[in-house]
Amino acid sequence: MxxxxxxxxxxxxxxxxxxxxxxxxxxxxxxxxxxxxxxxxxxESADKLTPHVARLELKGLITGDDDTLDLVKKIGDSNQAKALLLEIESPGGTTTGAERLYEELRRVAEKKPVVAVVGTVAASGAYIAALAADTIVARGNSLVGSIGVLFQYPNVYKLLDKWGVEVETVKSSPLKAAPNGFEPTSPEARAAIASLVADSYVWFKNLVRERRNLDEEELAKVTDGRVFTARQGQPLKLVDLIGGRREAIDWLVANKGVAKDLPVREWKKKTNLERLGLVEGAASLARVVGLQSLAGFLEQSVRLERSSGLDGLLAIWQGSTAN
Missing domain, CATH: 1.20.5 (Single alpha-helices involved in coiled-coils or other helix-helix interfaces)
Structure with a gap:
């Protein structure tokens, strides 16, 4: 048939x-x-395999997280990253986190030039990060400084007392878990916390003195906790140049021998879902075959996989930068 x-x-x-x-x-x-x-x-990606200036954004609260520190270390170890352009947009964070970041940035600075560029604000812990750079560049209206340390906790014992609520505590010694916010803060507890703040504050001031080459009189003018505009901060030695990325690149070319035509390449950390680069590929494939809802879900999952937290002593500026 x-x-x-x-x-x-x-x-x-x-x-x-x-x-x-x-x-x-x-x-x-x-x-x-x-x-x-x-x-x-x-x-790294192909654009990191040729000579370039590495650009790293430092945004939001500084916690000294491992991902950021690993990325800074990779830039330091890269033979193709000829300099680091550190762009800062942060009110600060934890003192320990800022310390860890500062130390890692200084290791990079031992191998290649580092220049910090301040956006709207680089205060407290973020200014500690800027101190690690060879020079600091900021816009005239950028805010810098807030050199100080903060310890805050809510105290609600009066509110609890008003409602007849009492939190009973059994502890081994008077200063254990003090202050706890459920009882009046004793003079001894307040003194203990004040000693922690004072110790970290001395460390912060010494760092500013060393990195900005200030004498005692100059140091006293900038370490009362206030923020300064870059225009105010430049004569106080908190800032070296007024400008932005262009001025920072010009400084690298003129002072550190960096080739003028080197491209600027962005380095950024990956979330856990992004590390293998498979989520983006899966989302793209889903769009090709018409599964728009699945593609949207995959892309949204990457955007939502972010978290941050603060604990311990803080070096952070709290204020509004709006006009």
């Missing part, structure tokens, strides 16, 4: 379609495998 020609033609078309999809699937798996191998092997 002979087979109809229409049937044979349909079979050939089906085989061609199946062959195309098999090829597409093999290519997709190949690309995914290459991405995984590159990521797990520690290699």
């Amino acid at each position: 002979s087979v109809p020609n229409d049937y044979l033609i349909d079979r050939r078309r089906l085989r061609r379609k199946l062959g195309w999809w098999r090829l597409a699937a093999l290519l997709a798996f190949g690309v995914a495998g290459l991405v995984v191998a590159v990521r797990l092997g520690g290699a």
